Amino acid sequence: MKIRRDGSRISKFNTFLLKRFVPDYENVKSDSVRAAYGYLEGVLGTISEVFLFVSKLIIGIFIGSIAMIAEAFHSLSDIVSSLIVIIGFRVAKQPPDPEHPFGHGRFESIATLVSAVILVILGIEIARDSIERLIRPTPVIVNIFAITVLILTVILKEFLARVAIDLGRRIEAQILVADSLNQRIDSLAAIIVLVGLIGVVLGANRLDALAALAVVGFILYTAYDIARDASNFLLGRAPGEDMVELIRLIARSVKGVKGAHAIFVHDYGTRKAVTLHILVDKNLSVEEGHDIATEVERKIAETITGATVDAHVGPA
Structure with a gap:
């Protein structure tokens, strides 16, 4: 079966990587090939998120920004999500056995649900800290490093979202398409944090905490959206x-x-x-x-x- 390509630069970039790291990459119905696609997306996401998590956490603590720290832990949750993608594809590629005569493909959706639960827990924790900061505002020092990291986050997240969408469409993998939505929402969240820091520069210190609460909204919406799709699949959604x-x-x-x-x-x-x-x-x-x-x-x-x-x- 031929894979779907749209001729975009992202598609060409993915094809470049697939040709070098995934043998027989066009055989997208093979469990091992599907798993390799998942590994590729997961590794790219993990490397990027580790860099963003460390950068945001250090800068957030240094400037005293709860919104930046929230963004850091949002990136940490994405590291976990990327690892779940890798584990999900690893289990899903296992061949059928007497207890699972149709294979383990639905484990991808189970992994997606685990990712959603992690996002909900993270969102609740950040919301609690943000509300405390709203009640008792603390000074926030904004510098060029914070602005640079947030702009880099927006660019990198959009790039990762497009990579995941293209790979997910090629193999019709729900978990990759869900991860692309997560990446795109992360990009929007970074923009909100950036606006919050600009507000702090202008004297509105509570905008930092409000931006953090907005990030929480994105986190919880992402969790709901991917959990709904995964649950429908596991519950046996009717065919089209x-x-x-x-x-x-x-x-x-x-x-x-x-x-x-x-x-x-x-x-x-x-x-x-x-x-x-x-x-x-x-x-x-x-x-x-x-x-x-x-x-x-x-x-x-x-x-x-x-x-x-x-x-x-x-x-x-």
Whole structure:
């Protein structure tokens, strides 16, 4: 299967890295290749976040800015998120076993939920400190280093967001697309902190704490958004109408099939379990009906990569 590329500079950058670090990188249905994509995004994110965390924390403590310190721990949560991405893909690539006949692909969504919980805990802690700072304002010293780090954060976060979006779309990985949203919200949060520090320079000391609370809002929204998508996937979200109609058309294209209904698709990441009922002439023998069902299963499995198909036969 050919991967999706849009010709952008980010896509070309990703392709450059993939060609050098991911063997057979275009085989995006392979569990090991999918895992390698996740590792690549996770490593890029971890390296960037370690640099940002250390820089923001040191500067935040030095200038006494609760908003900058909040941003530092926001970056720390992103380090954890990047590590969770790596662990999630490592577990998800494990082959099926007797206890998990459809593989471990859903672990990606479990890892996403863990990331959301961490974000909520972090947001609550920062909110508490910010409210205390609102009640009892303390002096904040703004310098060129703080401004530079925040501007660098905006640029770097937008770059990482685009990298994650491109990689996530190539392999249709929910966890990477979710991480790209997290990166983009981080960029907006850094802008708010920057505005807060400018407000401090102009004499509005409480703007620093207000900026920190705004960052908390971004953190909690990110947690809610990625948790909602991951939960829907784990709870067995219904397939789209396009998928159902495709399966119905494939089934009806087989000679002898007069109808198809009760179509269900259970998504396990790179693997899918498809069940459906097909209608055949009631005068056919059991063997003839079975042969038709086998052909339906074969054609659907050929079209939908990673699908295990079970077609039940009924009289028309």
